Amino acid sequence: MRVLKLFLLLVVAGNATFAQSKYEWKEGNAGGYTYKYVTNDPMQARFYTLKNGLTVILSVNKKEPRIQTLIGVRAGSTSDPADHTGLAHYLEHLLFKGTDKYGSLDWAKEKPYLDQIEGLYDVYNQTTDVAKRKAIYRQIDSVSGIAAKYAIANEYDKMMTAMGAQGTNAHTSNEETVYEEDIPSNAVDKFLTLQAERFRNPQFRIFHTELEAVYEEKNRGLDNDNNKMYETLFAALFPTHNYGQQTTIGTIEHLKNPSLKAIRKFYDTYYVPNNMSIVMAGDFDPDYVIKKIDEKFSYMQPKPVTEYTAAPEKAITAPIVKEVIGPDAESVNIAFRLPGAEDTKTRLLIAALAQVLTNGSAGLMDLNLNKQQKLLSASAGDYGLKDYTVLFLAGKAKEGQTLEDVRDLLLGQLEILKKGQFDETLIKAIVNNYKLAEIQGLESNNNRATSIMDNYIKSAGKTWAADVAYIDDLSKISKQQIVDFANKNLNNNYVIVYKRKGEDKSTEKVEKPPITPVEVNRDAQSAFLKSIFEMPATPVKPQWLDFNKDIQKGKVGAADVLYVQNKENGLFRLYYKFDMGSWNNKLLPLAATYLSFLGTDKMSAEEITKQFYNIACSFKVSAGSDESSIVISGLNENFDQAVKLFEDLIRNCKVDENAFAALKSRINKSRTDAKLNKGQIMNALTYYGMYGAKNPFNNTLSKADLESLKAQTLVDLLHSLPNFKPTIIYYGPKPLATLTADVKRLHPMPATFATPPAATKFEQVHNTKGNVLFTDYNMVQSEVRWVYNDTKYDPKETAIVELFNAYFGGGMGSIVFQTIRESKALAYSTYAYYSSPNKKELSYTTMAYVGSQADKMNEAIAGMNELLTDIPRSDKALITAKASMKQDIETQRVTQDGIIANYLNAKKLGLDYDLRKDVYNAIDNMNFEQVKAFHAKHIAGKPYTYCVLASDKRVSEEDLKKYGDVKKLSLEELFGY
Known part of the structure; x- marks a missing residue:
């Protein structure tokens, strides 16, 4: 459905017979092509089937001169051969390596070596003797090094970057492999020419280093408790079907024994036009685009495709219980196996049922568990295949609670649903909120394209009429139907996985053979790349913001109003921004959280939440470091009602001691869980590196302060919030005069505003020598982040900073990525950039990162340090980076309340104009000498802080001492509690 991303669901409706007659398939003709469409489709999607069977689906959206493109194949890990799991995912990686026309300096000379490598892998796969395998791999490594001399690494990415693409990526899952690009509207010809070539004759070059990247990806998964939990759950839920028997990334054994011949066979089998689609959503002429796609992709020849089928799973007659052990926080996950995407009525019932359980506001779990804080968190959702x-039902335990308690609470809400103990009006409210999200979703090209592609993958596009009719059909679902379905289908037929804390001694890493760094031929260019670069493109003129014209300004009393009118739809967003945050008062974030559990003399917290949900509106109070905000949003027709509801709450909320005690307990548990999460720990290490022992990350209440805190203190703080001077921001349909009058009426302000408390000052550390911050964590990998605070902000440096980042470490074509991953195969994830501050008084910060095997940490650090010391020159890469910068700026459109956000951000930097204009005008005149001089001045030879997160059983202190004085930090030092 179109609101997929906004609801974090994967909901696909079924066949058109259930849809209303106003949603019917029709046929249209334009530009010499026939297409199908569904009446009353707000996306106005056109479905073409070319002569060779290729499906093309186009949705025009003129909001900005960009296009979201997705090229999808209806084959993923479910279609992997049983003896080569992970193969579809391998192939996805290799589709970035080029063909016989690009990615190669000399295809005729390269090909014999690639053929030899393919044969060697076949021998390697069939060899079991350890010594012989090592010898064969040395041959693979040696021949790969020779072959790489003819390869041009990342030439695909260079072409996409130069034409202004963003979000270059791909993903593989159970039933799909999808290739993703966001391109400028003037790059259609270049894009289609490249994509047609990409799928014509892909070559699997630079394979063994890419294999290393997949190894790293597998090891990252082994360090991820959630990943292990879901694999365990699906394996139990699907003992026969490949959904559970094969993982996307594959088994360790199969990763160690890849077959290039099997990968080629998979490609030949499934990458055929009658099993693929091209989806484009954005600003383009559909008649022109379909003609060009037909021209470029007509070479593809259709083949019969046999879709994967499995014997029906046997019914689950009693709960299947599994456990996963790992260092991260504990949780409970329950899953029921239900009918699939083609069963329309059932899919609607499942989606409605999931929303009744939890919709983020007024579902049974939202109100009975989350709002009443009976556990740390609870949620439900459905995943359609x-x-x-x-x-799914998921929950986390609060302090002193067992996972079995969480299980009972989750299943208890399901029992309440089965007894019909919920108001029928909830279904109407769910439908109204879907309508709201649909309006929001139509603004996004990505949302459009993703929804269309989801439908294609699951039904080859046949069920789009039902997808368009989804909300209307959902509104016909009755409470009794949901109750009956639940009682029939949701009983003891579930799988439950307890994620428990502990050391998983069964975890093994993928051992990686030694690899000799390969050539990346950074400055080489194929003739094909040159032809792409030479293709004409109609220039797109950049659009600059004029803060004096694009923002209307007004007053409500002494408060400033910043206003942009919404002329597109009936949605509004109203903000009250206050110049104070957690640095002014540590209690502000806690008070903001507490508010969601409070009621007034007239209404309970649950009643307030229901009322907001029923009118398709919402509110959010949040506190950042130096500012806080109140946001009220939703349907403009309910503006008055929503604002009144919130004003009554913020001014009249009353203490709830039970809610406060539960909140403190949950905070303590959340803090404990945060200390178990490696992402949180690395963030804490980074802040420590930037600011020292006293830093914004650990600027929080101590455990003693939290325990002694009184609920009344927080309520008093909430009551006082309207007494501080706000900046009022509005994006919506109301005229400015009407808006200011309404806010004046609904949001009374004091005669004199209160003065915010003085803010705590945090000073950025300026190192004089290198040092190492280390924290022990039970993991297979090691993660290293380099941190260095440099000079103060200077807007004149913005252009060179952005060019340096694009050239040095900003993407797959960057110097860092090509060296660390493509050439040396030291990491799956790596980057480096010079981070600009968000305030004029702050300093720039250099950030670099490598996540590698612990036993390759020293190599990875050495590789990054070489680049931080000496920047390699690549004139071609610089040209590409500059072209990308220009295209990004030319096609960027700052709209809606983003205009106001841009203005406020500029003010923080001491600017009163759109700085992008200065950057754009500087691009053409910048050269490598300037980039090198910037690197020498700001990057090279600096005394970096190395933030290292790894197991002390895998990384030695002696190794760490090579990089500076070592400081081992406890979790208490990092987190402040």
Whole structure:
């Protein structure tokens, strides 16, 4: 459905017979092509089927001169051969390596070596003797090094970057492999020419280093408790179907024994036009685009495709209980196996049922568990696949609570639903909120394209009419139907996985053989690349913001109003921004959280939440470091009602001691869980590196302060918030005069505003020598982040900073990525950039990162340090970086309340104009000498802080001492509690 991303669901409706007659398939003709469309489709999607069977689906959206493109194949890990799992994912990686026309300096000379490598891998796969395998791999490594001399690494990415693409990526899952690009509207010809070539004759070059990247990806998964939990759950839920028997990334054994011949066979089998689609959503002429796609992709020849089928799973007759052990926080996940995407009525019932359980506001779990804080968190959702749908229930325990307690609470809400103990009006409210999200979703090209592609993958596009009719059909679902369905299908037929804390001694890493760094031929260019670069493109003129014209300004009393009118739809967003945050008062974030559990003399917290949900509106109070905000949003027709509801709450909320005690307990548990999460720990290490022992990350209440805190203190703080001077921001349909009058009426302000408390000052550390901050964590990998605070902000440096980042470490074509991953195969994830501050008084910060195997940490650090010391020259890469910068600025459109956000951000930097204009005008005149001089001045030879997160059993202190004085930090030092 179109609101997929906004609801974090994967909901696909079924066939058109259930849809209303106003949503019917029709046929249209334009530009010499026939297409199908569905009446009353707000996306106005056109469905073409070319002569060779290729599906093309186009949705025009003129909001900005960009296009979201997705090229999808209806084959993923479910289609992997049983003896080569992970193969579809391998292939996805290799589709970035080029063909016989690009990615190669000399295809005729390269090909014999690639053929030899393919044969060697076949021998390697069939060899079991350890010594012989090592010898064969040395041959693979040696021949790969020779072959790489003819390869041009990342030439695909260079072409996409130069034409102004963003979000270059791909993903593989159970039933799909999808290639993703966001391109400028003037790059259609270049894009289609490149994509047609990409799928014509892909070559699997630079394979063994890419294999290393997949190894790293697998090891990262082994360090991820959630990943292990879901694999365990699906394996139990699907003992027969490949949904559970094969993982996307594959088994360790199969990763160690890849077959290039098997990968080629998979490509030849599934990458055929009658099994693929091209989806484009954005600003383009559909008649022109379909003609060009037909021209470029007509070479593809259709083949019969046999879709994967499995014997039906046997019914689950009693709960299947599994456990996963790992260092991260504990949780409970329950899953029911239900009918798949083609069963329309059932899919609607499952989606409605999941929303009744939890919709983020007024579902049973939202009100009965989350709002009443009976556990740390609870949620439900559904994941739709072709053959089956999975209904999930998930929860985390609060302090002193067992996972069995969480299980009972989750299943208890399901029992309440089965007894029909919920108001029928909830279904109407769910439908109204879907309508709201649909309006929001239509603004996004990505949302459009993703929704269309989801439908294609699951039904080859046949069920789009039902997808368009989704909300209307959902509104016909009755409470009794949901109750009956739940009682029939949701009983003891579930799988439950307890994620428990502990050391998983069964975890093994993918051992990686030694690899000799390969050539990347950074400055080489194929003739094909040159032809792409030479293709004409109609220039797109950049659009600059004029803060004096694009923002209307007004007053409500002494408060400033910043206003942009919404002329597109009936949605509004109203903000009250205050110049104070947690640095002014540590209690502000806690008070903001507490508010969601409070009621007034007239209404309970649950009643307030229901009222907001029923009118398709919402509110959010948040506190950042130096500012806080109140946001009220939703349907403009309910503006008055929503604002009144919130004003009554913020001014009249009353103490709830039970809610406060539960909140403190949950905060303590959340803090404990945060200390178990490696992402949180690395963030804490980074802040420590930037600011020292006293830093914004650990600027929080101590455990003693939290325990002694009184609920009344927080309520008093909430009551006082309207007494501080706000900046009022509005994006919506109301005229400015009407808006200011309404706010004056609904939001009374004091005669004199209160003065915010003085803010705590945090000073950025300026190193004089290198040092190492280390924290022990039970993990297979090591993660290293370099941190160095440099000079103060200077707007004149913005252009060179952005060019340096684009050239040095900003993407797959950057110097860092090509060296660390492509050439040396030291990491799956790596980057480096010079981070600009968000305030004029702050300093720039250099950030670099490598996540590698612990036993390759020293190599990875050495590789990054070489680049931080000496920047390699690549004139071609610089040209590409500059072209990308220009295209990004030319096609960027700052709209809606983003205009106001841009203005406020500029003010923080001491600017009163759109700085992008200065950057754009400087691009053409910048050269490598300036980039090198910037690197020498700001990057090279600096005394970096190395923030290292790894297991002390895998990384030695002696190794760490090579990089500076070592400081081992406890979690208490990092987190402040």
